[in-house]
Amino acid sequence: MTGETLRLMAVHAHPDDESSKGAATTARYAAEGVEVLVVTCTGGERGDVLNPSFAVPEGHGFESLEDKRAVRRLEMAAAAEALGVQQRWLGFVDSGLPEGDPLPPLPDGCFALLPLEEATAPLVELVREFRPHVMTTYDPSGGYPHPDHIRCHEVSVEAYHAAGDPERYVVEGGAAPWEPLKLYYNHGFSMARLRAAHEAMEGAGLESPFGDWIESRTAREIPEREVTTRVEVADFFDRRDAALVAHASQIDPGGFFFAVPRDIEVDVWSTEEFELADSRVPTSTPEDDLFAGVRKES
Incomplete structure (x- = not known):
């Protein structure tokens, strides 16, 4: 890999997920010169307002799915700038988090109800276009049982394995096949x-x-779940926090994500954790770098 710019793709279900899961890691790698692309599967149109102080931006509404999608796009752009990363949308519609007993059906046309190949195809094309060496996503549980998080895991794993196969997801005039070298699952609050x-x-x-x-x-x-990789990110908590508050409709600045004083967090838990799900390069765990085995000494 000597001389080639490293590339990291982080696949997430909704806008704001990239700021609460592995955000300081993406900020760190971006600051170090790695090309980092956040991929957001849905527009987050069905997310509830979780910030009691949220005010709809001037010139915008917040009633329809289209209105909410437009606001979430503004928030996502601000969060990506805070982290220093690139960002792309897959363009699918948020499935919402069903509640009740029995659970209500998911809305027609939502991300979680699409056939797997239909939901995966744009991610495969983006993998081939961006050519990441490393991908991150959620574990099979989704991290928690939101249907979009589970589907995000499924399409990410499918894309990781299929993007290098010229016989699969064939698009006339599309990018050439590309095989990422490592796949990780994000770990949250263990x-x-x-x-x-x-x-x-x-x-x-x-x-x-x-x-x-x-x-x-x-x-x-x-x-x-097993933690295989701990990335030191204390110097990038401020960028993570700025990205979180950029999602003003979702993140309460006085809420859960800011409950631990930062000096205490730095002292007791200065890393973000990942689980190595697959590697096509030799590596040994535990690791302290998502690119372990990808980087080669000159």
Whole structure:
């Protein structure tokens, strides 16, 4: 790989996911000269307003799916600028998070209901166009059971394996096949991370928001996925935070993502974690670099 610019593609379900999952990592690599492309599968049109102080931008509405899509695009552009990354849309429609018992059906035409090949085709073409060495996405559970997150995992894995095959997803005049070298799953708030933050906050005499969450996850015996790769990103938490608040309709500046004081976070959990799902280059775990095995010493 000596002399070639490294490229990283991070595939996410909705605008704002790129700012809450691996954001400081993408900011770090972008700052180091890696070409970083965030791919957003849907427009986030069915996301609820989660920020009580949100005000609809002047000149915009927020009633229809089209209105919401336009606002989310503004937010995404600001977040991408904060992270220093490129960003592309796949153009699919948010499926929403069904709630109730029984769960209501998903809306017609949404991302999660599309046939897998139809949902994957534009991502395959984008992989061939951008030619990433490394891709990141969600684990098979989606990280949590949102239908778009699960479908994001499915299309990302399908694209990772299919993009290098000239017999699959053939597009006349399309980009040449390209085979990414590594695939990772993002890890979010692991139990180890929650406990470290919880204990540090209580030790500092602060009220921790994580006690009930830890108890709930412990009671449900949710299995922890393997962490293979920890990327040091403390110097890029500010860029992650700027990207988060750029999503003003979704992120409460006084809410969950900002509950842990940054000095405590840097002290107890200065990394972002990933799970190596597949590698076409020799590497050994644990790693501290998504490009381990891709970079070669000159």
